[in-house]
Amino acid sequence: LKTESSGISRNKTVCKSLMSTRRLAQEVAAFLKKGDIVLFYGDLGAGKTFFIKELAGFFGVPKDLVVSPSFNIVRTYRAGEKNIVLHHFDLYRIRNEEEVAFFEFEDYLEENSILFIEWADRLGKITFPGRAISVAITITGERQREFTIAPWISSQ
């Protein structure tokens, strides 16, 4: 993972095993700070939730608490030691920009929080106040995934 003082540079990484994906997620987690937004792209079963479990684990959240929040759209995990609040969104069921606007993501960006957003392609035109990073996942084999990690640019 290539990082600069200002952020993350565009990276493409192939992970051929769950362990390899876990290692990549740990690297990303170590780079995250309060106020960040991580946007996930990728088909059903690509590994968005798998990756978020690992990120949450880094902050001390038990991984089995982390599941796709499909029905509630958002789940919140409080990570004790590092005094961080993780808000995990799943926009799969969102159909239009009006429904997205309903969320007012800014309201979730309190001083201690990090946002994870699955199905970020549902967002449409939007800007975020904090640093935003995109994680795009492509299924390239039964056990293999390609991750493109890049600074997120509004309405990409």
Ligand SMILES: Nc1ncnc2c1ncn2[C@@H]1O[C@H](COP(=O)(O)OP(=O)(O)OP(=O)(O)O)[C@@H](O)[C@H]1O
């Ligand atoms: N190299 C890999 N990295 C990550 N996940 C992998 C890998 N190989 C296989 N998998 C499997 O892919 C699946 C990813 O499921 P996951 O629920 O994380 O997908 P998702 O992108 O969140 O899907 P959904 O859109 O349904 O929420 C898991 O069952 C995981 O075990």
Ligand SMILES: [Mg+2]
């Ligand atoms: Mg998921």
